[in-house]
Amino acid sequence: MKFLEPYIQLIESGLGDLDLPAKPATLYEPQRYTLSGKAKRIRPVLVLIGCGLTGNDPRKAIPAALAVELLHNFTLIHDDIMDDADSRRGRPSVHVKWDLATAILSGDSMFVQAYRQLHRLDPSADFRKIHHLFTEGINQVCEGQALDMEFETRSDVTADEYLGMIAGKTGALISASLQMGAAVGGAGEEQLNQLSLAGESLGLAFQIQDDLLDVIANPEKFGKKQGGDICEGKKTILMLTTLERCKADERQRIMAAIAGKPLSDELVEWITLLYHQYGAIESAREMMGSYYAKAEKAVKTFDDSTYKEDLTKLIHFLKNREY
Protein backbone atom coordinates (compact mmCIF):
# COMPACT_ATOMS: atom_id res chain seq x y z
CA MET A 1 0.00 0.00 0.00
CA LYS A 2 2.54 2.52 -1.22
CA PHE A 3 -0.05 5.31 -1.35
CA LEU A 4 -0.35 5.17 2.44
CA GLU A 5 3.38 5.75 2.98
CA PRO A 6 3.19 9.54 3.53
CA TYR A 7 0.56 9.07 6.26
CA ILE A 8 2.47 6.26 7.91
CA GLN A 9 5.64 8.35 7.94
CA LEU A 10 3.83 11.11 9.79
CA ILE A 11 2.59 8.61 12.36
CA GLU A 12 5.89 6.80 12.86
CA SER A 13 7.65 10.11 13.26
CA GLY A 14 4.98 11.22 15.79
CA LEU A 15 5.36 7.98 17.73
CA GLY A 16 9.13 8.46 17.68
CA ASP A 17 8.70 11.93 19.21
CA LEU A 18 6.41 10.68 21.98
CA ASP A 19 9.20 10.99 24.49
CA LEU A 20 7.83 8.63 27.12
CA PRO A 21 9.91 9.12 30.30
CA ALA A 22 12.72 6.69 31.13
CA LYS A 23 11.35 6.11 34.63
CA PRO A 24 9.53 4.34 36.14
CA ALA A 25 11.01 1.78 33.76
CA THR A 26 8.42 -0.90 34.55
CA LEU A 27 5.71 1.54 33.47
CA TYR A 28 7.13 2.92 30.24
CA GLU A 29 9.44 0.18 28.93
CA PRO A 30 6.50 -2.12 28.06
CA GLN A 31 4.83 0.76 26.24
CA ARG A 32 7.93 1.48 24.14
CA TYR A 33 8.17 -2.25 23.42
CA THR A 34 4.55 -2.47 22.32
CA LEU A 35 4.75 0.59 20.08
CA SER A 36 7.95 -0.64 18.42
CA GLY A 37 6.24 -3.80 17.16
CA LYS A 38 5.44 -4.16 13.48
CA ALA A 39 2.01 -2.66 12.94
CA LYS A 40 -0.12 -1.49 10.04
CA ARG A 41 -1.19 1.80 11.71
CA ILE A 42 -4.52 1.63 9.85
CA ARG A 43 -6.48 3.49 12.54
CA PRO A 44 -4.21 6.54 12.80
CA VAL A 45 -4.02 6.68 8.99
CA LEU A 46 -7.81 6.91 8.98
CA VAL A 47 -7.66 9.81 11.45
CA LEU A 48 -5.35 11.74 9.10
CA ILE A 49 -7.48 10.92 6.04
CA GLY A 50 -10.62 11.93 7.96
CA CYS A 51 -9.10 15.35 8.51
CA GLY A 52 -7.99 15.61 4.88
CA LEU A 53 -11.52 14.80 3.69
CA THR A 54 -12.77 18.05 5.24
CA GLY A 55 -10.30 20.08 3.17
CA ASN A 56 -7.84 20.54 6.02
CA ASP A 57 -4.19 19.67 6.44
CA PRO A 58 -4.06 16.14 7.90
CA ARG A 59 -1.07 17.17 10.02
CA LYS A 60 -3.46 19.10 12.25
CA ALA A 61 -4.86 15.73 13.31
CA ILE A 62 -1.56 14.09 14.30
CA PRO A 63 -2.23 14.26 18.07
CA ALA A 64 -5.63 12.62 17.53
CA ALA A 65 -4.01 9.96 15.33
CA LEU A 66 -1.43 9.19 18.01
CA ALA A 67 -4.17 9.05 20.65
CA VAL A 68 -6.01 6.43 18.60
CA GLU A 69 -2.88 4.35 18.03
CA LEU A 70 -1.97 4.49 21.74
CA LEU A 71 -5.51 3.48 22.66
CA HIS A 72 -5.43 0.59 20.20
CA ASN A 73 -2.11 -0.63 21.60
CA PHE A 74 -3.43 -0.39 25.15
CA THR A 75 -6.31 -2.68 24.18
CA LEU A 76 -3.82 -5.16 22.70
CA ILE A 77 -1.86 -5.39 25.98
CA HIS A 78 -5.00 -6.05 28.02
CA ASP A 79 -6.62 -8.29 25.38
CA ASP A 80 -3.56 -10.53 25.34
CA ILE A 81 -3.96 -11.08 29.08
CA MET A 82 -7.69 -11.77 28.75
CA ASP A 83 -7.20 -14.13 25.81
CA ASP A 84 -4.16 -15.75 27.42
CA ALA A 85 -2.20 -15.01 24.23
CA ASP A 86 1.52 -15.59 24.62
CA SER A 87 2.65 -13.67 21.58
CA ARG A 88 1.76 -10.60 19.56
CA ARG A 89 3.27 -9.44 16.27
CA GLY A 90 5.77 -12.29 16.44
CA ARG A 91 7.12 -11.37 19.90
CA PRO A 92 6.21 -12.35 23.46
CA SER A 93 3.20 -10.41 24.75
CA VAL A 94 3.78 -7.93 27.58
CA HIS A 95 2.40 -10.11 30.38
CA VAL A 96 4.73 -12.90 29.26
CA LYS A 97 7.86 -10.78 28.75
CA TRP A 98 7.22 -8.95 32.05
CA ASP A 99 4.40 -10.12 34.34
CA LEU A 100 0.68 -9.72 34.92
CA ALA A 101 0.84 -6.67 37.20
CA THR A 102 3.25 -4.85 34.87
CA ALA A 103 1.02 -5.58 31.87
CA ILE A 104 -2.13 -4.33 33.58
CA LEU A 105 -0.49 -1.14 34.83
CA SER A 106 1.48 -0.29 31.70
CA GLY A 107 -1.74 -0.83 29.71
CA ASP A 108 -3.62 1.53 32.02
CA SER A 109 -0.86 4.09 31.63
CA MET A 110 -0.92 3.77 27.86
CA PHE A 111 -4.64 4.54 28.01
CA VAL A 112 -3.72 7.69 29.95
CA GLN A 113 -1.02 8.59 27.39
CA ALA A 114 -3.71 8.38 24.72
CA TYR A 115 -5.82 11.00 26.49
CA ARG A 116 -2.72 13.11 27.12
CA GLN A 117 -2.07 13.27 23.38
CA LEU A 118 -5.40 15.01 22.86
CA HIS A 119 -4.02 17.98 24.79
CA ARG A 120 -1.52 18.57 22.01
CA LEU A 121 -4.39 19.45 19.66
CA ASP A 122 -4.49 23.03 18.45
CA PRO A 123 -6.51 25.32 20.77
CA SER A 124 -8.80 26.05 17.81
CA ALA A 125 -9.93 22.40 17.67
CA ASP A 126 -13.29 21.47 19.20
CA PHE A 127 -11.66 19.59 22.05
CA ARG A 128 -14.89 18.56 23.76
CA LYS A 129 -16.32 17.11 20.57
CA ILE A 130 -13.14 15.20 19.70
CA HIS A 131 -12.88 13.93 23.25
CA HIS A 132 -16.48 12.77 23.11
CA LEU A 133 -15.98 10.80 19.89
CA PHE A 134 -12.88 9.18 21.35
CA THR A 135 -14.49 8.26 24.65
CA GLU A 136 -17.68 6.89 23.12
CA GLY A 137 -15.55 4.86 20.73
CA ILE A 138 -13.56 3.18 23.47
CA ASN A 139 -16.74 2.63 25.45
CA GLN A 140 -18.14 0.60 22.55
CA VAL A 141 -14.86 -1.31 22.23
CA CYS A 142 -15.17 -2.35 25.90
CA GLU A 143 -18.76 -3.47 25.38
CA GLY A 144 -17.76 -5.43 22.26
CA GLN A 145 -14.93 -7.15 24.10
CA ALA A 146 -17.27 -8.06 26.99
CA LEU A 147 -19.81 -9.55 24.55
CA ASP A 148 -17.06 -11.47 22.79
CA MET A 149 -16.04 -13.05 26.09
CA GLU A 150 -19.66 -13.77 27.04
CA PHE A 151 -20.27 -15.46 23.67
CA GLU A 152 -17.54 -17.99 24.37
CA THR A 153 -19.61 -19.63 27.09
CA ARG A 154 -23.01 -19.22 25.44
CA SER A 155 -24.50 -21.77 23.05
CA ASP A 156 -27.32 -19.60 21.67
CA VAL A 157 -25.45 -16.69 20.07
CA THR A 158 -27.15 -15.45 16.87
CA ALA A 159 -25.46 -14.09 13.75
CA ASP A 160 -27.07 -10.71 14.47
CA GLU A 161 -25.65 -10.60 17.97
CA TYR A 162 -22.28 -11.43 16.49
CA LEU A 163 -22.49 -8.52 14.07
CA GLY A 164 -23.41 -6.22 16.96
CA MET A 165 -20.39 -7.45 18.87
CA ILE A 166 -17.98 -6.79 15.96
CA ALA A 167 -19.53 -3.38 15.36
CA GLY A 168 -18.31 -2.51 18.86
CA LYS A 169 -15.10 -4.45 19.16
CA THR A 170 -13.70 -3.60 15.72
CA GLY A 171 -16.00 -1.08 14.06
CA ALA A 172 -16.26 1.52 16.80
CA LEU A 173 -12.61 2.53 16.89
CA ILE A 174 -12.34 2.66 13.09
CA SER A 175 -15.45 4.78 13.06
CA ALA A 176 -14.11 7.03 15.83
CA SER A 177 -10.81 7.39 13.97
CA LEU A 178 -12.38 8.76 10.81
CA GLN A 179 -14.73 11.00 12.80
CA MET A 180 -12.04 12.37 15.10
CA GLY A 181 -9.90 13.38 12.15
CA ALA A 182 -12.88 15.03 10.51
CA ALA A 183 -13.81 16.80 13.75
CA VAL A 184 -10.29 18.24 13.93
CA GLY A 185 -10.98 19.57 10.43
CA GLY A 186 -14.21 21.15 11.65
CA ALA A 187 -16.68 18.71 10.04
CA GLY A 188 -20.42 19.16 10.60
CA GLU A 189 -22.83 16.52 11.89
CA GLU A 190 -23.77 15.23 8.43
CA GLN A 191 -20.13 14.57 7.50
CA LEU A 192 -19.52 12.92 10.86
CA ASN A 193 -22.53 10.67 10.37
CA GLN A 194 -21.27 9.55 6.97
CA LEU A 195 -17.86 8.73 8.42
CA SER A 196 -19.43 6.92 11.34
CA LEU A 197 -21.29 4.76 8.84
CA ALA A 198 -18.19 4.28 6.69
CA GLY A 199 -16.06 3.27 9.66
CA GLU A 200 -18.53 0.84 11.15
CA SER A 201 -19.17 -0.75 7.75
CA LEU A 202 -15.45 -1.09 7.12
CA GLY A 203 -14.96 -2.78 10.50
CA LEU A 204 -17.80 -5.22 9.86
CA ALA A 205 -16.65 -6.00 6.32
CA PHE A 206 -13.09 -6.55 7.50
CA GLN A 207 -14.04 -8.98 10.27
CA ILE A 208 -16.48 -10.96 8.11
CA GLN A 209 -13.72 -11.20 5.51
CA ASP A 210 -11.33 -12.50 8.18
CA ASP A 211 -13.86 -15.19 9.04
CA LEU A 212 -14.26 -16.04 5.35
CA LEU A 213 -10.54 -16.16 4.58
CA ASP A 214 -10.14 -18.80 7.26
CA VAL A 215 -11.92 -21.28 4.99
CA ILE A 216 -11.45 -19.95 1.46
CA ALA A 217 -7.96 -18.41 1.45
CA ASN A 218 -4.91 -19.98 -0.07
CA PRO A 219 -3.20 -21.17 3.12
CA GLU A 220 0.24 -20.28 1.77
CA LYS A 221 -0.75 -16.65 1.17
CA PHE A 222 -2.92 -16.42 4.31
CA GLY A 223 -0.13 -17.75 6.49
CA LYS A 224 -2.52 -19.80 8.59
CA LYS A 225 -3.86 -23.32 8.29
CA GLN A 226 -7.20 -23.51 6.49
CA GLY A 227 -10.07 -24.02 8.92
CA GLY A 228 -8.00 -22.82 11.88
CA ASP A 229 -11.00 -20.99 13.37
CA ILE A 230 -13.13 -24.14 13.08
CA CYS A 231 -10.40 -26.19 14.71
CA GLU A 232 -10.36 -23.76 17.65
CA GLY A 233 -14.17 -23.90 17.92
CA LYS A 234 -14.53 -20.17 17.20
CA LYS A 235 -18.02 -18.80 16.74
CA THR A 236 -17.43 -16.95 13.47
CA ILE A 237 -20.19 -15.60 11.25
CA LEU A 238 -19.90 -18.82 9.17
CA MET A 239 -20.36 -21.01 12.22
CA LEU A 240 -23.28 -18.99 13.57
CA THR A 241 -25.07 -18.86 10.22
CA THR A 242 -24.64 -22.60 9.78
CA LEU A 243 -25.87 -23.29 13.31
CA GLU A 244 -28.98 -21.23 12.57
CA ARG A 245 -29.69 -23.11 9.34
CA CYS A 246 -28.65 -26.72 9.92
CA LYS A 247 -30.73 -29.64 11.23
CA ALA A 248 -31.10 -30.26 14.96
CA ASP A 249 -28.90 -33.35 14.98
CA GLU A 250 -26.15 -31.59 13.02
CA ARG A 251 -26.35 -28.70 15.43
CA GLN A 252 -25.98 -31.05 18.34
CA ARG A 253 -22.95 -32.71 16.78
CA ILE A 254 -21.31 -29.34 16.02
CA MET A 255 -21.86 -28.12 19.60
CA ALA A 256 -20.38 -31.31 20.99
CA ALA A 257 -17.38 -30.92 18.68
CA ILE A 258 -16.83 -27.30 19.84
CA ALA A 259 -17.08 -28.36 23.48
CA GLY A 260 -14.27 -30.84 22.84
CA LYS A 261 -12.00 -28.39 20.97
CA PRO A 262 -9.51 -28.49 19.32
CA LEU A 263 -11.47 -30.26 16.58
CA SER A 264 -10.04 -33.16 14.58
CA ASP A 265 -9.22 -32.69 10.88
CA GLU A 266 -12.20 -34.90 10.06
CA LEU A 267 -14.61 -32.69 11.97
CA VAL A 268 -13.10 -29.53 10.46
CA GLU A 269 -13.65 -30.98 7.00
CA TRP A 270 -17.22 -31.96 7.80
CA ILE A 271 -18.07 -28.52 9.19
CA THR A 272 -16.48 -26.82 6.16
CA LEU A 273 -18.77 -28.93 4.01
CA LEU A 274 -21.78 -27.79 6.03
CA TYR A 275 -20.69 -24.15 5.55
CA HIS A 276 -20.93 -24.67 1.79
CA GLN A 277 -24.06 -26.78 1.96
CA TYR A 278 -26.06 -24.26 4.02
CA GLY A 279 -24.84 -21.27 2.00
CA ALA A 280 -23.03 -19.73 4.96
CA ILE A 281 -20.04 -18.88 2.78
CA GLU A 282 -22.18 -17.34 0.07
CA SER A 283 -24.13 -15.30 2.65
CA ALA A 284 -20.98 -14.05 4.31
CA ARG A 285 -19.51 -13.07 0.95
CA GLU A 286 -22.65 -11.09 0.13
CA MET A 287 -22.66 -9.46 3.53
CA MET A 288 -19.04 -8.50 3.22
CA GLY A 289 -19.64 -7.03 -0.24
CA SER A 290 -22.59 -5.03 0.98
CA TYR A 291 -20.66 -3.57 3.93
CA TYR A 292 -17.74 -2.58 1.71
CA ALA A 293 -20.26 -1.00 -0.69
CA LYS A 294 -21.85 0.94 2.19
CA ALA A 295 -18.45 2.25 3.19
CA GLU A 296 -17.67 3.33 -0.36
CA LYS A 297 -21.03 5.02 -0.75
CA ALA A 298 -20.50 7.03 2.41
CA VAL A 299 -17.06 8.15 1.22
CA LYS A 300 -18.56 9.26 -2.12
CA THR A 301 -20.57 11.96 -0.33
CA PHE A 302 -17.35 13.94 0.22
CA ASP A 303 -15.86 16.46 -2.19
CA ASP A 304 -13.18 15.09 -4.50
CA SER A 305 -9.65 15.22 -3.12
CA THR A 306 -6.52 13.08 -2.93
CA TYR A 307 -7.73 12.03 0.53
CA LYS A 308 -11.00 10.75 -0.89
CA GLU A 309 -9.02 8.89 -3.56
CA ASP A 310 -6.71 7.39 -0.96
CA LEU A 311 -9.58 6.23 1.24
CA THR A 312 -11.32 4.69 -1.75
CA LYS A 313 -8.09 2.96 -2.75
CA LEU A 314 -7.68 1.67 0.80
CA ILE A 315 -11.19 0.22 0.76
CA HIS A 316 -10.50 -1.47 -2.59
CA PHE A 317 -7.22 -2.82 -1.31
CA LEU A 318 -8.86 -4.30 1.77
CA LYS A 319 -11.75 -5.73 -0.25
CA ASN A 320 -9.38 -7.53 -2.60
CA ARG A 321 -6.97 -8.86 0.01
CA GLU A 322 -6.49 -12.61 -0.01
CA TYR A 323 -4.80 -12.91 3.35
Place this chain on the structure above:
Amino acid sequence: MKFLEPYIQLIESGLGDLDLPAKPATLYEPQRYTLSGKAKRIRPVLVLIGCGLTGNDPRKAIPAALAVELLHNFTLIHDDIMDDADSRRGRPSVHVKWDLATAILSGDSMFVQAYRQLHRLDPSADFRKIHHLFTEGINQVCEGQALDMEFETRSDVTADEYLGMIAGKTGALISASLQMGAAVGGAGEEQLNQLSLAGESLGLAFQIQDDLLDVIANPEKFGKKQGGDICEGKKTILMLTTLERCKADERQRIMAAIAGKPLSDELVEWITLLYHQYGAIESAREMMGSYYAKAEKAVKTFDDSTYKEDLTKLIHFLKNREY
Protein backbone atom coordinates in the same frame (compact mmCIF):
# COMPACT_ATOMS: atom_id res chain seq x y z
CA MET B 1 -17.99 13.58 60.17
CA LYS B 2 -21.54 14.90 60.24
CA PHE B 3 -20.58 18.16 58.51
CA LEU B 4 -19.72 16.20 55.35
CA GLU B 5 -23.19 14.60 55.13
CA PRO B 6 -24.68 17.12 52.65
CA TYR B 7 -21.78 16.55 50.23
CA ILE B 8 -21.93 12.79 50.61
CA GLN B 9 -25.66 12.82 49.94
CA LEU B 10 -25.09 14.65 46.66
CA ILE B 11 -22.50 12.09 45.65
CA GLU B 12 -24.47 9.00 46.65
CA SER B 13 -27.47 10.36 44.81
CA GLY B 14 -25.31 11.04 41.74
CA LEU B 15 -23.88 7.54 41.87
CA GLY B 16 -27.40 6.15 42.18
CA ASP B 17 -28.42 8.03 39.03
CA LEU B 18 -25.44 6.76 37.03
CA ASP B 19 -27.67 4.38 35.14
CA LEU B 20 -25.03 1.93 33.98
CA PRO B 21 -26.62 -0.35 31.35
CA ALA B 22 -27.87 -3.82 32.34
CA LYS B 23 -25.88 -5.43 29.51
CA PRO B 24 -23.25 -6.66 28.91
CA ALA B 25 -23.71 -7.91 32.46
CA THR B 26 -20.11 -9.06 32.84
CA LEU B 27 -19.00 -5.51 32.09
CA TYR B 28 -21.34 -3.46 34.27
CA GLU B 29 -22.28 -5.79 37.14
CA PRO B 30 -18.77 -5.65 38.67
CA GLN B 31 -18.88 -1.85 38.43
CA ARG B 32 -22.22 -1.66 40.26
CA TYR B 33 -20.84 -4.08 42.85
CA THR B 34 -17.71 -1.98 43.39
CA LEU B 35 -19.61 1.29 43.68
CA SER B 36 -22.09 -0.18 46.16
CA GLY B 37 -19.33 -1.02 48.64
CA LYS B 38 -18.96 1.04 51.81
CA ALA B 39 -16.71 3.99 50.98
CA LYS B 40 -15.79 7.32 52.52
CA ARG B 41 -16.13 9.29 49.25
CA ILE B 42 -13.40 11.68 50.43
CA ARG B 43 -12.16 12.50 46.93
CA PRO B 44 -15.51 13.49 45.40
CA VAL B 45 -16.28 15.50 48.56
CA LEU B 46 -13.06 17.43 47.91
CA VAL B 47 -14.19 18.14 44.35
CA LEU B 48 -17.42 19.69 45.63
CA ILE B 49 -15.62 21.69 48.33
CA GLY B 50 -13.05 22.85 45.75
CA CYS B 51 -15.87 24.31 43.69
CA GLY B 52 -17.48 25.89 46.77
CA LEU B 53 -14.19 27.57 47.70
CA THR B 54 -14.37 29.64 44.51
CA GLY B 55 -17.76 31.05 45.51
CA ASN B 56 -19.73 28.76 43.22
CA ASP B 57 -22.47 26.23 43.85
CA PRO B 58 -20.74 22.88 44.49
CA ARG B 59 -23.53 21.12 42.62
CA LYS B 60 -22.02 22.44 39.38
CA ALA B 61 -19.10 20.11 40.06
CA ILE B 62 -21.09 16.89 40.56
CA PRO B 63 -20.04 15.35 37.21
CA ALA B 64 -16.39 16.02 38.05
CA ALA B 65 -16.90 14.53 41.52
CA LEU B 66 -18.43 11.38 40.04
CA ALA B 67 -15.59 11.16 37.51
CA VAL B 68 -13.07 11.19 40.34
CA GLU B 69 -14.94 8.56 42.35
CA LEU B 70 -15.27 6.30 39.29
CA LEU B 71 -11.59 6.73 38.56
CA HIS B 72 -10.67 5.90 42.15
CA ASN B 73 -12.83 2.78 42.07
CA PHE B 74 -11.26 1.68 38.78
CA THR B 75 -7.83 1.88 40.41
CA LEU B 76 -9.08 -0.27 43.29
CA ILE B 77 -10.24 -3.05 40.94
CA HIS B 78 -6.89 -3.15 39.13
CA ASP B 79 -4.81 -2.63 42.30
CA ASP B 80 -6.48 -5.62 43.92
CA ILE B 81 -5.34 -7.79 41.03
CA MET B 82 -1.80 -6.40 41.13
CA ASP B 83 -1.57 -6.77 44.92
CA ASP B 84 -3.25 -10.17 44.85
CA ALA B 85 -5.77 -8.86 47.41
CA ASP B 86 -8.71 -11.20 47.92
CA SER B 87 -11.01 -8.74 49.62
CA ARG B 88 -11.92 -5.07 49.57
CA ARG B 89 -14.24 -3.20 51.92
CA GLY B 90 -15.12 -6.48 53.63
CA ARG B 91 -16.22 -8.26 50.44
CA PRO B 92 -14.46 -10.42 47.83
CA SER B 93 -12.54 -8.32 45.32
CA VAL B 94 -13.78 -8.30 41.71
CA HIS B 95 -11.18 -10.71 40.31
CA VAL B 96 -12.11 -13.19 43.06
CA LYS B 97 -15.89 -12.84 42.81
CA TRP B 98 -15.71 -12.97 38.99
CA ASP B 99 -12.39 -13.70 37.29
CA LEU B 100 -9.22 -12.02 36.07
CA ALA B 101 -10.44 -11.10 32.58
CA THR B 102 -13.71 -9.69 33.92
CA ALA B 103 -11.85 -7.61 36.51
CA ILE B 104 -9.42 -6.15 33.97
CA LEU B 105 -12.15 -5.29 31.47
CA SER B 106 -14.70 -3.93 33.94
CA GLY B 107 -11.92 -1.80 35.43
CA ASP B 108 -11.02 -0.46 31.99
CA SER B 109 -14.67 0.30 31.35
CA MET B 110 -15.00 2.09 34.69
CA PHE B 111 -12.08 4.27 33.63
CA VAL B 112 -14.06 5.09 30.48
CA GLN B 113 -17.18 5.83 32.53
CA ALA B 114 -15.11 8.33 34.51
CA TYR B 115 -14.22 10.23 31.35
CA ARG B 116 -17.82 10.00 30.16
CA GLN B 117 -18.99 11.78 33.31
CA LEU B 118 -16.95 14.82 32.36
CA HIS B 119 -19.24 15.29 29.38
CA ARG B 120 -22.09 16.02 31.74
CA LEU B 121 -20.33 19.21 32.85
CA ASP B 122 -22.05 22.45 31.97
CA PRO B 123 -20.98 23.79 28.53
CA SER B 124 -19.74 26.93 30.30
CA ALA B 125 -17.11 24.90 32.18
CA ASP B 126 -13.52 24.97 30.91
CA PHE B 127 -13.68 21.37 29.74
CA ARG B 128 -10.15 21.23 28.40
CA LYS B 129 -8.67 22.55 31.65
CA ILE B 130 -10.69 20.17 33.83
CA HIS B 131 -9.83 17.27 31.55
CA HIS B 132 -6.17 18.19 31.76
CA LEU B 133 -6.16 18.23 35.58
CA PHE B 134 -7.94 14.87 35.64
CA THR B 135 -5.62 13.22 33.12
CA GLU B 136 -2.40 14.52 34.67
CA GLY B 137 -3.69 13.34 38.05
CA ILE B 138 -4.28 9.78 36.91
CA ASN B 139 -0.95 9.82 35.09
CA GLN B 140 0.80 10.52 38.39
CA VAL B 141 -1.24 7.82 40.12
CA CYS B 142 0.01 5.28 37.55
CA GLU B 143 3.61 6.40 38.07
CA GLY B 144 3.19 6.18 41.85
CA GLN B 145 1.76 2.68 41.61
CA ALA B 146 4.64 1.59 39.35
CA LEU B 147 7.21 2.97 41.80
CA ASP B 148 5.41 1.25 44.69
CA MET B 149 5.73 -2.09 42.88
CA GLU B 150 9.36 -1.43 41.96
CA PHE B 151 10.20 -0.58 45.59
CA GLU B 152 9.06 -4.03 46.70
CA THR B 153 12.01 -5.68 45.01
CA ARG B 154 14.58 -2.95 45.70
CA SER B 155 16.72 -2.84 48.85
CA ASP B 156 18.00 0.74 48.47
CA VAL B 157 14.79 2.80 48.55
CA THR B 158 15.27 6.13 50.33
CA ALA B 159 12.72 7.96 52.48
CA ASP B 160 12.68 10.76 49.88
CA GLU B 161 11.89 8.35 47.08
CA TYR B 162 9.09 6.98 49.23
CA LEU B 163 7.60 10.44 49.69
CA GLY B 164 7.77 10.99 45.93
CA MET B 165 5.95 7.72 45.40
CA ILE B 166 3.13 8.62 47.83
CA ALA B 167 2.84 12.08 46.32
CA GLY B 168 1.86 10.31 43.11
CA LYS B 169 -0.04 7.29 44.31
CA THR B 170 -2.13 9.06 46.96
CA GLY B 171 -1.50 12.80 46.69
CA ALA B 172 -2.08 13.33 43.00
CA LEU B 173 -5.73 12.33 42.91
CA ILE B 174 -6.56 14.29 46.07
CA SER B 175 -4.81 17.25 44.54
CA ALA B 176 -6.62 16.80 41.22
CA SER B 177 -9.95 16.51 43.06
CA LEU B 178 -9.64 19.89 44.78
CA GLN B 179 -8.34 21.52 41.60
CA MET B 180 -11.01 20.06 39.32
CA GLY B 181 -13.76 21.36 41.58
CA ALA B 182 -12.14 24.77 41.65
CA ALA B 183 -11.67 24.75 37.87
CA VAL B 184 -15.40 24.07 37.46
CA GLY B 185 -15.91 27.17 39.60
CA GLY B 186 -13.62 29.14 37.29
CA ALA B 187 -10.57 29.38 39.58
CA GLY B 188 -7.42 31.10 38.33
CA GLU B 189 -3.91 29.66 38.32
CA GLU B 190 -2.98 30.99 41.76
CA GLN B 191 -6.00 29.34 43.39
CA LEU B 192 -5.29 26.10 41.54
CA ASN B 193 -1.69 26.14 42.72
CA GLN B 194 -2.75 26.56 46.34
CA LEU B 195 -5.16 23.64 46.01
CA SER B 196 -2.56 21.53 44.31
CA LEU B 197 -0.28 22.12 47.27
CA ALA B 198 -3.09 21.51 49.77
CA GLY B 199 -4.07 18.24 48.10
CA GLU B 200 -0.59 16.85 47.78
CA SER B 201 0.24 17.80 51.38
CA LEU B 202 -2.96 16.18 52.61
CA GLY B 203 -2.15 12.99 50.74
CA LEU B 204 1.38 12.85 52.14
CA ALA B 205 0.23 13.65 55.69
CA PHE B 206 -2.46 11.00 55.50
CA GLN B 207 -0.12 8.25 54.32
CA ILE B 208 2.62 9.08 56.83
CA GLN B 209 -0.07 8.99 59.53
CA ASP B 210 -1.19 5.57 58.30
CA ASP B 211 2.39 4.35 58.64
CA LEU B 212 2.62 5.87 62.12
CA LEU B 213 -0.69 4.49 63.36
CA ASP B 214 0.53 1.01 62.54
CA VAL B 215 2.92 1.23 65.51
CA ILE B 216 1.40 3.83 67.84
CA ALA B 217 -2.37 3.34 67.53
CA ASN B 218 -4.52 1.61 70.07
CA PRO B 219 -5.03 -1.72 68.27
CA GLU B 220 -8.65 -1.94 69.43
CA LYS B 221 -9.54 1.42 67.89
CA PHE B 222 -7.31 0.91 64.81
CA GLY B 223 -8.87 -2.45 64.04
CA LYS B 224 -5.53 -3.92 63.03
CA LYS B 225 -2.79 -5.68 64.97
CA GLN B 226 0.00 -3.33 66.10
CA GLY B 227 3.09 -3.65 63.92
CA GLY B 228 1.15 -5.29 61.09
CA ASP B 229 3.15 -3.39 58.46
CA ILE B 230 6.42 -4.53 60.06
CA CYS B 231 5.21 -8.09 60.16
CA GLU B 232 4.47 -7.92 56.39
CA GLY B 233 7.90 -6.41 55.72
CA LYS B 234 6.40 -3.19 54.30
CA LYS B 235 8.78 -0.37 53.48
CA THR B 236 6.96 2.40 55.35
CA ILE B 237 8.44 5.80 56.13
CA LEU B 238 9.37 4.46 59.58
CA MET B 239 11.21 1.49 58.12
CA LEU B 240 13.04 3.57 55.52
CA THR B 241 14.07 6.27 58.01
CA THR B 242 15.35 3.61 60.41
CA LEU B 243 17.26 1.82 57.63
CA GLU B 244 18.92 5.12 56.75
CA ARG B 245 19.94 5.80 60.35
CA CYS B 246 20.78 2.43 61.89
CA LYS B 247 24.12 0.60 62.03
CA ALA B 248 25.26 -1.62 59.19
CA ASP B 249 24.76 -4.85 61.11
CA GLU B 250 21.25 -3.83 62.20
CA ARG B 251 20.45 -2.93 58.63
CA GLN B 252 21.64 -6.32 57.49
CA ARG B 253 19.50 -8.08 60.09
CA ILE B 254 16.41 -6.04 59.17
CA MET B 255 16.84 -6.78 55.44
CA ALA B 256 17.19 -10.48 56.16
CA ALA B 257 14.05 -10.36 58.31
CA ILE B 258 12.08 -8.64 55.52
CA ALA B 259 13.29 -11.20 52.99
CA GLY B 260 11.87 -13.94 55.21
CA LYS B 261 8.51 -12.23 55.80
CA PRO B 262 6.14 -12.57 57.62
CA LEU B 263 8.25 -11.51 60.57
CA SER B 264 8.08 -13.19 63.98
CA ASP B 265 6.60 -11.29 66.97
CA GLU B 266 10.09 -11.05 68.39
CA LEU B 267 11.48 -9.37 65.28
CA VAL B 268 8.49 -7.00 65.10
CA GLU B 269 9.15 -5.98 68.69
CA TRP B 270 12.85 -5.46 68.04
CA ILE B 271 12.21 -3.33 64.95
CA THR B 272 9.60 -1.26 66.80
CA LEU B 273 12.27 -0.57 69.40
CA LEU B 274 14.68 0.56 66.69
CA TYR B 275 11.98 2.90 65.32
CA HIS B 276 11.91 4.63 68.72
CA GLN B 277 15.65 4.45 69.25
CA TYR B 278 16.54 6.10 65.91
CA GLY B 279 13.81 8.74 66.20
CA ALA B 280 11.92 7.47 63.16
CA ILE B 281 8.62 7.84 64.97
CA GLU B 282 9.39 11.35 66.12
CA SER B 283 10.54 12.34 62.63
CA ALA B 284 7.44 10.92 61.00
CA ARG B 285 5.23 12.71 63.52
CA GLU B 286 6.94 16.01 62.72
CA MET B 287 6.70 15.41 59.00
CA MET B 288 3.01 14.60 59.28
CA GLY B 289 2.41 17.73 61.32
CA SER B 290 4.25 19.89 58.84
CA TYR B 291 2.31 18.49 55.85
CA TYR B 292 -1.02 19.02 57.62
CA ALA B 293 0.12 22.57 58.43
CA LYS B 294 1.04 23.17 54.78
CA ALA B 295 -2.41 22.02 53.72
CA GLU B 296 -4.09 24.31 56.25
CA LYS B 297 -1.97 27.26 55.23
CA ALA B 298 -2.92 26.80 51.59
CA VAL B 299 -6.61 26.64 52.48
CA LYS B 300 -6.29 29.87 54.49
CA THR B 301 -5.50 31.79 51.28
CA PHE B 302 -9.17 31.44 50.23
CA ASP B 303 -11.97 33.84 51.14
CA ASP B 304 -14.02 32.84 54.17
CA SER B 305 -16.98 30.58 53.44
CA THR B 306 -18.70 27.53 54.86
CA TYR B 307 -16.67 25.51 52.34
CA LYS B 308 -13.42 26.84 53.74
CA GLU B 309 -14.67 25.99 57.22
CA ASP B 310 -15.66 22.49 56.17
CA LEU B 311 -12.30 21.82 54.52
CA THR B 312 -10.48 23.09 57.62
CA LYS B 313 -12.67 20.88 59.81
CA LEU B 314 -11.92 17.93 57.56
CA ILE B 315 -8.18 18.52 57.85
CA HIS B 316 -8.48 18.74 61.66
CA PHE B 317 -10.56 15.61 61.76
CA LEU B 318 -8.00 13.68 59.73
CA LYS B 319 -5.10 15.04 61.76
CA ASN B 320 -6.68 13.90 65.01
CA ARG B 321 -7.80 10.48 63.87
CA GLU B 322 -6.54 7.57 65.92
CA TYR B 323 -7.38 4.81 63.50
